[in-house]
Amino acid sequence: MVENIKKVRTAVIGLGKMGLLHACILNVLPNVEVVAICDKSFMLRKFFQRVFRRVQFADDVADLAGLDLDAVYITTPIPSHFAVARSVFANGVAGNVFVEKTLASSYDEATKMIGLARHSKGTNMVGYMKRFGVTFAKAKEILSQEMLGELRSFDAYAYSSDFAVSDRRSKISGSRGGVLGDLGSHVIDLAFWFFGDLELTGGTLSSLTGSASEDEASFTVRGLNDIEGRFNISWCKAEYRMPEFGLIVQGTKGVLKVNDDEVHLESGQEKSKVLFRHDLGDNVDFLLGDPEYCREDECFVKSILRGERIEPDFLTASKVDYLIDEVKKKTAI
Amino acid sequence: MKFLVGDNPFHGISHLSQERSRARGDTIKSIDHDAQLVLTSLANGADGFMFSVSETTLSILEVLRKDYKAKDLPLYAIVPYAYEYVRLATQSGGILGLATHVARNIAFSGNIEAMATGAKGLIRMDVQSLLKTYLIYEISRIRSSIGKQGSLCSLMLHELITEITLSLDLDWLVRSFVDFMLKRGISPGFETRNFPLLVSKLRKWKIDLKQITIATPFNRVGFQMNPSKIDCEKTLAEIPESNVIAMSILAAGYLRIPEAVEYVRALPNLKGVVVGVSKESHAHETFRLLREKYGE
Numbered sequence: 289m290v291e292n293i294k295k296v297r298t299a300v301i302g303l304g305k306m307g308l309l310h311a312c313i314l315n316v317l318p319n320v321e322v323v324a325i326c327d328k329s330f331m332l333r334k335f336f337q338r339v340f341r342r343v344q345f346a347d348d349v350a351d352l353a354g355l356d357l358d359a360v361y362i363t364t365p366i367p368s369h370f371a372v373a374r375s376v377f378a379n380g381v382a383g384n385v386f387v388e389k390t391l392a393s394s395y396d397e398a399t400k401m402i403g404l405a406r407h408s409k410g411t412n413m414v415g416y417m418k419r420f421g422v423t424f425a426k427a428k429e430i431l432s433q434e435m436l437g438e439l440r441s442f443d444a445y446a447y448s449s450d451f452a453v454s455d456r457r458s459k460i461s462g463s464r465g466g467v468l469g470d471l472g473s474h475v476i477d478l479a480f481w482f483f484g485d486l487e488l489t490g491g492t493l494s495s496l497t498g499s500a501s502e503d504e505a506s507f508t509v510r511g512l513n514d515i516e517g518r519f520n521i522s523w524c525k526a527e528y529r530m531p532e533f534g535l536i537v538q539g540t541k542g543v544l545k546v547n548d549d550e551v552h553l554e555s556g557q558e559k560s561k562v563l564f565r566h567d568l569g570d571n572v573d574f575l576l577g578d579p580e581y582c583r584e585d586e587c588f589v590k591s592i593l594r595g596e597r598i599e600p601d602f603l604t605a606s607k608v609d610y611l612i613d614e615v616k617k618k619t620a621i
Numbered sequence: 622m623k624f625l626v627g628d629n630p631f632h633g634i635s636h637l638s639q640e641r642s643r644a645r646g647d648t649i650k651s652i653d654h655d656a657q658l659v660l661t662s663l664a665n666g667a668d669g670f671m672f673s674v675s676e677t678t679l680s681i682l683e684v685l686r687k688d689y690k691a692k693d694l695p696l697y698a699i700v701p702y703a704y705e706y707v708r709l710a711t712q713s714g715g716i717l718g719l720a721t722h723v724a725r726n727i728a729f730s731g732n733i734e735a736m737a738t739g740a741k742g743l744i745r746m747d748v749q750s751l752l753k754t755y756l757i758y759e760i761s762r763i764r765s766s767i768g769k770q771g772s773l774c775s776l777m778l779h780e781l782i783t784e785i786t787l788s789l790d791l792d793w794l795v796r797s798f799v800d801f802m803l804k805r806g807i808s809p810g811f812e813t814r815n816f817p818l819l820v821s822k823l824r825k826w827k828i829d830l831k832q833i834t835i836a837t838p839f840n841r842v843g844f845q846m847n848p849s850k851i852d853c854e855k856t857l858a859e860i861p862e863s864n865v866i867a868m869s870i871l872a873a874g875y876l877r878i879p880e881a882v883e884y885v886r887a888l889p890n891l892k893g894v895v896v897g898v899s900k901e902s903h904a905h906e907t908f909r910l911l912r913e914k915y916g917e
Contacts, residue, residue: 576788
């Protein structure tokens with residue numbers, strides 16, 4: 289059922305890289321109107337007022353109330369997600385809320401956000417955009433068809449060189465949510481999507497600078513039917529020019545390898561099969577950054593218009609926060 | 622028809638497989654080697670060099686300045702080098718940190734014109750002046766690296782900037798960019814992965830397609846041709862007056878050069894093709910085949 293909204297009136301809160309990216313994509317979607325942008329920085333507001341010419345600017349979330357908004361995007365740094373979301377709901381800014389990953393900086397905050405969202409009765413979503421990548425979606429399809437037989441184990445990795453050389457690593461690490469929140473959350477979410485609930489069995493979280501920064505994580509999990517999983521996450525891998533995310537899944541009938549670029553299936557007696565992005569229909573109506581972002585925003589907007597739930601919602605995404613909390617609690621830097 | 626050698630392999634870029642790119646990044650580390658690949662491509666039929674302006678490509682230009690025997694090597698530059706800027710934004714804590722870094726670089730460049738325009742832009746928070754400052758800075762970096770051995774034919778906005786101007790309908794900024802470049806005798810260019818949208822906006826903004834250069838993917842499998850391969854082909858067929866350079870013709874290594882060339886050869890209205898090469902043998906094969914298929 290489509291509600292009587294001609295255009296989804298939207299505000300973006302937090303004008304960093306992700307805020308700018310979503311604002312630009314939303315501005316191109318036919319059934320969305322970006323009407324307001326909120327950012328604490330005076331300089332950013334002043335600069336972007338010249339660029340977003342028919343958009344209202346605010347420095348406080350409460351100022352967005354009264355703009356008759358249908359949706360907000362929260363794209364501020366992770367540690368502020370909870371406070372911003374609380375203000376959005378408390379001030380009745382909008383009922384439909386998109387939060388960039390991770391949902392919150394702790395599971396406790398995440399559960400409070402679920403409660404707030406439930407009360408508002410709108411659509412909510414968390415920006416785990418890898419689910420909208422064609423290769424990971426294909427892998428999910430292969431796993432759902434049980435082509436690997438009974439699943440035995442998986443190895444998940446997320447590597448980047450973002451802080452391979454940086455004297456400001458510890459300062460930035462905190463504001464970005466540490467390596468688990470910033471980088472690892474993508475593959476943790478994919479693992480939940482692929483395998484269902486997972487429980488931490490051990491691991492280590494390391495700082496490479498000697499300070500309290502979280503730069504590398506390695507941990508193990510156990511899931512349904514005793515599947516064993518291993519995660520390796522680091523943003524200090526100099527050889528990774530671009531961030532890379534992937535999983536290798538072992539089943540009784542074969543092996544599946546998937547990353548952003550390709551899906552590789554070795555199953556039974558059949559010849560191994562490789563599918564690239566090119567083979568999987570990767571075009572979108574408007575490409576900015578990766579195609580995943582456009583698909584993600586389109587799905588959120590469609591769900592608002594139809595009054596439907598969309599995955600990953602706050603509840604689903606809170607599992608990632610829970611596992612990250614567990615890793616932090618049970619492993620010492 | 623222009624055949625250009627591209628720089629993606631010099632940065633270890635592969636849109637087909639990051640694993641492959643990493644492996645290649647491990648093996649290609651020498652600026653001299655990369656410059657030699659450009660020279661081999663030129664000797665085998667390439668007409669010019671298309672590159673993102675980075676420390677790597679500026680160093681390659683410095684080698685070409687010494688080793689390129691002819692003069693006025695046609696250059697097609699793309700700014701900014703988005704990968705470096707996105708990484709800087711990540712490492713410096715966001716857009717403000719990045720802006721501070723770029724401003725510092727311009728201030729220390731000693732380019733008086735850039736500094737004067739930049740100061741005006743900062744005081745008034747004038748986006749056009751800030752863009753001009755940045756363009757002056759990049760043009761100056763290119764020219765001081767290549768000297769008289771090269772001729773900057775086009776300065777193109779990187780796809781990230783192009784797509785942002787499209788999404789936000791920044792006609793005034795695009796016009797300002799086009800006018801500024803034309804006054805300097807350089808063709809204003811746009812790299813895009815939303816080709817039909819770019820053409821439709823440029824027409825709406827009454828910007829003469831004859832005066833600008835567009836670099837956009839064209840390949841048999843429709844890779845990065847948005848919203849669809851058919852839409853991109855249809856748009857190209859409608860604009861004989863344009864200067865469109867096909868990029869990603871190999872679909873990031875998914876296609877082999879003969880089938881890639883077969884496809885672009887059949888497209889109407891293309892004015893150029895850019896292909897990156899990572900080995901001497903590629904440089905020989907690629908540009909000889911392009912010349913042969915185009916009967917030139």
